[in-house]
Amino acid sequence: MLPSYYEFYNPVKILSGNKAVENIPFELDQLGARRPIIITDRGVAGAGLVRIIEKAFADTTLSIGAVYDETPPDSSIETVNTIAGIYRKTGCDSIIAVGGGSAIDTAKGVGIVITENSEDLMKFMGAEMLKKTMKPFIVVPTTSGTGSECTLVAVISNPAKNVKMAFTSYKLLPNVAVLDPRMTLTCPPKITAATGMDALTHAMEGFYCNQKNPMSDAYAGAAIELVRDNLVEAVKNGKNENARLAMANAACMAGTAFSNSMVGMVHGLGHAAGAVCHIPHGIAMSIFLPFGLEYNSVKAADPIGRLLVHWGGFDEYMKTPVAQRPARTVELVRAMKDTLYGLCGLPRTLSEAGVPREKLPEIAKTATGDGSLLLNPEELEYDDALRVLNEAYA
Amino acid sequence: MRKRYMPFRSGKKHFKTFVVKCVCFILGRGLQAASRVDADVRREIREWIPEGFTILFKVWPEGPRLGLESRGGMLRFRGTSLDDADLVIYFKNIDNAFMMFTAQMGVPQAFAEHRIFVKGDISVSMSLIRCLNIVETHLFPPIIYRRILRRPPSMGLKKQFCRLYIYLVGIPIGI
């Protein structure tokens, strides 16, 4: 059934596959830029991935203005302002983000500061507060998870005020996303598994939450099938370029899906668990996803049942009676969690992730302030959140 | 005859604007009264909405508006006096505001359909939405609020008292 009204927007040009990175200078030129700053982190630079980008500029008339490789995990306002200073001092005119969600969201923050010419990011919190067009912005994801290369969201923390600031604006969508299999080959198994579950969560929540629409469904369904067929292989055999590229596509498509059909309580609980106990985003997603599916199985029985065709395959879908499809979907997601636990020790519960039990009330309270609860099919209040957290604990 | 081209004037939607302005008044005073007598609303304000925080509902770009300010643990109705606020909830046009204010559509659906957007801290707006949901159960009969709330509450005796207070004192007198 069509929603009574929906909107969909994805202007990102996708470059996917063999030697995609080598096309970056040409794309920059098309965008009218000559001097990008590269924003990345130590882990990514240490894996030699920035070298690949730098080499792509050989024999061109473009030059890299600066490389900032000290992005901390989870983006913060100080880093953003530091990088904006470097950008101005070195006369850059465009941004290339190379990394996972942390580097990409930091780069989005830098884009806001430079474009609006204001160090006070707080002013732009919320939706559609950005009016000016951003500087040319290219993203090279090195994890296959956040899909931030195709989303309108940036989450940046303000440690001084102890808040996570959320920005949503179509202006935050990059111009180009570069999916090159070489860029994720070095991603360690556990990060591959966690980020892959993040991508799966984007696709599944996008598929059953209240903003779903035919366009987002198409992206979400395809992303789920790619994860189903490639995640385990990418974790087992990180050097498999086909599996890596497939996962990069999955994350990117899942990002497109949730950028247009926002996620729900799994992210609400995950953001809260991340804020209170600093568990990595993907691990939180993996822990909470089956609970989110279960919790919404009444209100969203139809889409959750239909997830089975994408996640379990056609045979599985046909042989499961309609009424049992939601429960079967949950079972098969749990099965994936067990497989990943066996392969790389990806935590399945909050206790395995090292969350102290006495933190659960604080996580529940924080979750009730998360915007993603708004689009969750079922209402989630403090008591409900606490109940789910307790179930997810052991 | 050559057709003559001139700037076109779209006029005004007087009826919808009038209705939205009325509901702004009722909702503003309703929220204010609920923040005095309803324990759940009071708890929301205590936990999430800091002293001095200002809230504005506004029809984009310069349409009807409804201002509130958090003072002494209550939400004070500020009428149309605020131009900007710490938290601004915009309706993209008067039709969207009309649809929501005549209970044809709840907040989650309006948000899902991009009919409203928020400037400011999302966590405060989540709390405000819970307050709105509660006030809706006071202002509207069950047949209406059951349709727009994801989880309609059961209304005990205390809630019935809140409703009476809001209708008999809160809205007419404004305390």
Ligand SMILES: NC(=O)c1ccc[n+]([C@@H]2O[C@H](COP(=O)([O-])OP(=O)(O)OC[C@H]3O[C@@H](n4cnc5c(N)ncnc54)[C@H](O)[C@@H]3O)[C@@H](O)[C@H]2O)c1
């Ligand atoms: N904006 C969005 O749409 C969106 C969506 C989901 C999550 N997020 C945010 O993204 C962040 C998480 O991002 P993430 O999960 O991608 O993790 P991340 O960016 O924090 O990276 C995790 C670690 O992996 C390392 N790494 C990354 N790629 C590597 C590679 N190819 N080889 C070797 N090491 C590599 C990094 O150095 C880092 O230490 C969170 O802050 C989350 O809030 C944003």
Ligand SMILES: [Fe+2]
């Ligand atoms: Fe995510």
